Amino acid sequence: xxxxxxxxxxxxxxxxxxxxxxxxxxxxxxxxxxxxxxxxxxxxxxxxxxxxxxxxxxxxxxxxxxxxxxxxxxxxxxxxxxxxxxxxxxxxxxxxxxxxxxxxxxxxxxxxxxxxxxxxxxxxxxxxxxxxxxxxxxxxxxxxxxxxxxxxxxxxxxxxxxxxxxxxxxxxxxxxxxxxxxxxxxxxxxxxxxxxxxxxxxxxxxxxxxxxxxxxxxxxxxxxxxxxxxxxxxxxxxxxxxxxxxxxxxxxxxxxxxxxxxxxxxxxxxxxxxxxxxxxxxxxxxxxxxxxxxxxxxxxxxxxxxxxxxxxxxxxxxxxxxxxxxxxxxxxxxxxxxxxxxxxxxxxxxxxxxxxxxxxxxxxxxxxxxxxxxxxxxxxxxxxxxxxxxxxxxxxxxxxxxxxxxxxxxxxxxxxxxxxxxxxxxxxxxxxxxxxxxxxxxxxxxxxxxxxxxxxxxxxxxxxxxxxxxxxxxxxx
Numbered sequence: 001x002x003x004x005x006x007x008x009x010x011x012x013x014x015x016x017x018x019x020x021x022x023x024x025x026x027x028x029x030x031x032x033x034x035x036x037x038x039x040x041x042x043x044x045x046x047x048x049x050x051x052x053x054x055x056x057x058x059x060x061x062x063x064x065x066x067x068x069x070x071x072x073x074x075x076x077x078x079x080x081x082x083x084x085x086x087x088x089x090x091x092x093x094x095x096x097x098x099x100x101x102x103x104x105x106x107x108x109x110x111x112x113x114x115x116x117x118x119x120x121x122x123x124x125x126x127x128x129x130x131x132x133x134x135x136x137x138x139x140x141x142x143x144x145x146x147x148x149x150x151x152x153x154x155x156x157x158x159x160x161x162x163x164x165x166x167x168x169x170x171x172x173x174x175x176x177x178x179x180x181x182x183x184x185x186x187x188x189x190x191x192x193x194x195x196x197x198x199x200x201x202x203x204x205x206x207x208x209x210x211x212x213x214x215x216x217x218x219x220x221x222x223x224x225x226x227x228x229x230x231x232x233x234x235x236x237x238x239x240x241x242x243x244x245x246x247x248x249x250x251x252x253x254x255x256x257x258x259x260x261x262x263x264x265x266x267x268x269x270x271x272x273x274x275x276x277x278x279x280x281x282x283x284x285x286x287x288x289x290x291x292x293x294x295x296x297x298x299x300x301x302x303x304x305x306x307x308x309x310x311x312x313x314x315x316x317x318x319x320x321x322x323x324x325x326x327x328x329x330x331x332x333x334x335x336x337x338x339x340x341x342x343x344x345x346x347x348x349x350x351x352x353x354x355x356x357x358x359x360x361x362x363x364x365x366x367x368x369x370x371x372x373x374x375x376x377x378x379x380x381x382x383x384x385x386x387x388x389x390x391x392x393x394x395x396x397x398x399x400x401x402x403x404x405x406x407x408x409x410x411x412x413x414x415x416x417x418x419x420x421x422x423x424x425x426x427x428x429x430x431x432x433x434x435x436x437x438x439x440x441x442x443x444x445x446x447x448x449x450x451x452x453x454x455x456x457x458x459x460x461x462x463x464x465x466x467x468x469x470x471x472x473x474x475x476x477x
Contacts, residue, residue: 002028002123004077004103007048013116015079018089019097019104026076026103031120033113037066045074048120050113053086060092067096077103079116084109137162138218142225152229163218168204169195169226171296173286195223198294199230234294237302241293244268244304248315251348252306258348265315269301272317273402273449276339276348277303277326278355279312280363285331295329311359313352315342318399323369335362338371339394341449343401346394346475350387354394389469393476396466399449401476412476414442415454419464423455 005024008015017024029046036042037055049070057066070078078097080089089104097104107116141162145155152169160167172194192202203223247264250256265274281288287295289312293302303316303326316322318341327334337359339351354372362370373395393401400412414432418439421427429436443454452459470476 002120004028004048004105006123007077007116007119008105010119013119014108016106017103018106019094020077020100020102022098023077023101023103028076028120029124031113031117032075033117038069040070040073043070043073043075047073047075048077048079048116049075050079050081050116052109053080053082053089056087056089058087060090063087063090063093064096067093067102068100071100071102077105079105079107079113081107081109081113138221139225142222159222163222164207166206169230170202170204172200172202174296193219193223195227195230197227197231198234199227201230237293237299240268240302241305244302245306248304248306248313251315252313252352254349257344258342259344265304268304270303270315270317272406273341273399274315275318275341276351276355277312277314277316277323278337278352278359279314279326279330280310280335280359281312282327282331282334285329285334287329289330292326292329297325297329313355320369327368335359335367336369337362338369340372341394341399341402343394343398344405346390346398350390350394354391386473389473389475392466393470393473396450396452396462397470397476400446403445403449409442411442411446411449414439415446415463416467418443418454419460419467423460 003024004017004026007013007028008017008024027046028048030044031048031050032043033050034042035051035054037057039049039051039055043049057063067078082088089106094104138159141159142155145158149155149158156167156169159165170192189206191205193205195201195203203219203226205219247256247261251258251261265271279289289305289307292298292312293305301317303314303322306313314326316326318338323336323338327336337355337357339354339358340346342348342351358370358372358374362368397412400415403409404412414428417431418428421431425436425439429439432439434442447453447459452462454460454463467476
């Protein structure tokens with residue numbers, strides 16, 4: 001697109017810059033001829049204003065006021081091709097043009113404004129054609145990136161190469177980098193451009209080449225495309241949240257066995273030892289309970305979430321860092337009650353009871369996260385009902401049952417044999433047919449999974465009562 005200086009450099013037009021030389025870099029978006037005394041009413045920003053001077057007032061102060069009002073309309077320049085009877089440009093007007101950095105060009109009256117307009121209009125049309133072609137290339141490159149790269153980072157790398165940019169995407173709420181290419185994380189100047197839509201994300205942009213006039217248009221187009229793609233991903237996560245809530249509700253109402261739901265959970269990235277959470281969201285949260293699944297930290301493997309009576313129920317991996325992440329995203333004052341490891345022997349509903357109880361105890365103790373059983377006081381007693389037996393087995397043996405199921409190990413059997421032999425290491429190793437050091441390793445793992453040391457009096461008591469409860473109710477063999 002033409003600048004005022006480009007127009008001056010066209011020798012055929014014989015234009016002379018008489019004032020406002022500091023503004024000759026202005027872009028010309030159109031050309032407009034006007035001889036009325038109030039041209040500012042008829043011109044638009046970027047217009048080249050062409051006049052024969054008939055509408056120009058004669059007095060110096062009036063000319064300055066006329067120019068100042070014209071400049072407020074933000075045209076690109078004024079071309080004066082005066083008629084013999086037009087007022088002359090005063091020194092005061094020229095000084096005002098220098099002060100305002102507004103180019104004033106002088107042309108001979110013989111210059112036909114139509115020729116001048118032709119140069120401007122042809123330049124504008126050519127710029128529009130180039131922008132259209134550049135946008136078309138962007139869309140073609142984006143379509144190619146969709147075919148070639150399954151991941152967003154790969155697509156951004158392809159787009160960035162085509163545009164001469166290093167691109168990335170950042171979470172606008174927490175500042176976490178969602179998608180990075182090779183250079184967006186480097187120590188260099190990075191522009192952040194908000195991406196429209198629900199995503200609350202910014203496009204990170206670092207230039208490999210000099211900025212061009214069409215950059216802003218291409219970047220706007222790119223931001224629009226990314227907004228559509230991020231919205232598509234959000235819709236997918238919304239659907240996953242709804243499906244997860246339906247599954248969790250089905251488990252809660254005993255319509256689905258937890259063992260049958262296992263493959264579905266594993267496909268969602270929820271494998272290994274799982275627990276149930278009862279969550280009370282806090283205040284001033286970066287993410288509300290309804291939109292928590294869109295938090296960047298949960299994109300890879302989001303817990304199953306179900307809003308239930310002003311709290312959230314969740315199924316997620318038994319991971320303390322994940323619990324802290326959930327609290328951070330749900331705001332200050334959020335509280336989480338954590339069940340024991342969900343086991344087929346005790347059932348899913350028992351884990352929900354444990355999580356709710358832990359949440360209640362956490363509120364009373366002013367704790368942010370509380371695991372089931374951590375608030376116990378006094379001695380455990382023999383269970384008086386099947387429900388109590390399930391709770392006891394789930395609390396103390398659930399982690400071992402689940403570990404054995406997923407890892408094909410024999411921790412529970414090892415613990416039972418150890419207690420049956422009254423804690424005798426040699427007899428236990430002999431009965432199990434393993435080396436004593438292997439027995440040491442297994443019991444250490446029991447302690448890590450349950451938080452209870454099986455060689456202490458307290459640990460032996462708790463494990464023994466839980467084992468007897470499981471045997472008496474046939475929850476364990």
